[in-house]
Each structure stands twice: as structure tokens, then as C-alpha cells.
Amino acid sequence: MSDMTNTENTHVEEVTLSLADCSPELRKLVEFEQVPAELHDMLINVYKVSEPSTREAWDQLPASAQNVLDNFEQFHALVSLSQSYSGVDFLGEMQETEKPADMSDDEFAEYKAVMLDKVLHSCVKDMCKQLKKARRNPPMKREFLAIFA
Numbered sequence: 001m002s003d004m005t006n007t008e009n010t011h012v013e014e015v016t017l018s019l020a021d022c023s024p025e026l027r028k029l030v031e032f033e034q035v036p037a038e039l040h041d042m043l044i045n046v047y048k049v050s051e052p053s054t055r056e057a058w059d060q061l062p063a064s065a066q067n068v069l070d071n072f073e074q075f076h077a078l079v080s081l082s083q084s085y086s087g088v089d090f091l092g093e094m095q096e097t098e099k100p101a102d103m104s105d106d107e108f109a110e111y112k113a114v115m116l117d118k119v120l121h122s123c124v125k126d127m128c129k130q131l132k133k134a135r136r137n138p139p140m141k142r143e144f145l146a147i148f149a
Contacts, residue, residue, distance in 0.1 A: 017044045025148060026077040032147045039084055046087065047080040050120070054079050057124045065131040068141050074148050075127065082123040090119045 019027050019040060026047055029035075035043060054076045058066065069075055094115075099108040134140040 017048065019044065022047055023073045023077065025071070025073040026080065028148050029074075029077040029081055033081065035081065039088065042088065043080060043084040046084045046120075047076070050080055050083060051076060053121075054124060057128055061128055061131060064135045065128070068131045068134045068144055070145075070148065074144075075131070078144075078147075079124055079127050082127060083120045086119050086123050087116065090116055 019030060022044060026043075030040070030043070055072065057079075058072050058075050066075075069078075094112050099105070103111065130140075131144075134144055
């Protein structure tokens with residue numbers, strides 16, 4: 001009987017994505033908002049990982065709110081940018097926050113992860129509220145549409 005132990009090194013290839021790998025809507029938003037190049041990597045990663053939860057939020061919006069935008073991709077781009085800026089702000093604040101003495105490193109890491117998740121989730125909720133408001137506010141609706149014109 002032969003030795004079944006696999007001694008090969010498993011190499012995980014790191015995939016680097018660029019804006020070219022993302023939707024035209026995200027590229028248009030980046031251009032419109034003049035997003036700094038330093039934020040592009042984070043934005044692209046947020047964009048890629050947030051699609052399922054963003055899609056769920058989109059699907060739960062009333063059609064009248066969805067109709068403020070042309071499609072889901074515009075919503076996804078807006079949410080991703082909001083999450084990226086909020087995430088950067090949150091992480092910056094957390095760097096200045098000292099770990100409470102009664103918390104272990106693992107507990108503090110878990111606390112930060114939970115808080116970041118809440119921050120990112122609130123970005124989705126906020127964008128949904130803005131779309132619901134914009135459906136009855138023509139100037140606000142025009143602002144949304146101008147981004148992707």
C-alpha cells in the first residue's frame with residue numbers, strides 16, 4: 001500500500017482586481033465622486049464581497065424606490081462607496097481606541113468585527129432610506145441620476 005500523505009505545498013494565488021473588473025456603474029461613480037486612488041483597492045474588495053447582502057436589500061425595496069435608479073448595479077456601486085468611506089473612518093477611529101483592560105485581545109478583535117459589521121449594515125439601510133425619500137423628492141432623484149448620466 002502506498003503512502004497517501006500529500007506533501008505538496010498548496011499555493012493560494014492572490015487575485016488582484018482593478019476597477020476594470022467591476023461594473024461600468026462603479027467606474028462611473030468613482031469618476032463622478034473623484035474617489036482617491038488610495039481607496040480603490042478597498043472599494044473594489046467591498047464591492048466584490050458585499051453583493052449578496054446588497055442584492056437582498058435591493059430586492060426588499062419597493063419598486064418605486066428601485067425606480068429612482070436605473071438598475072441594481074447603480075445601487076450596489078453607491079452602497080459600496082458608502083461602505084468604503086464609512087469603513088475607513090471606523091477603522092481609523094478604532095486605531096485610536098485603547099483596548100479595555102477587562103477585554104482579551106480576542107474579545108476586542110471580535111468587538112471590532114461586530115462594530116464594523118454594524119457600520120457597514122447601516123450604510124445599506126441608509127441608502128435604502130435615501131432611495132425611498134428620493135422617490136417623492138424630484139431634486140434628490142435628479143441628484144442620483146446625475147451621478148450615472
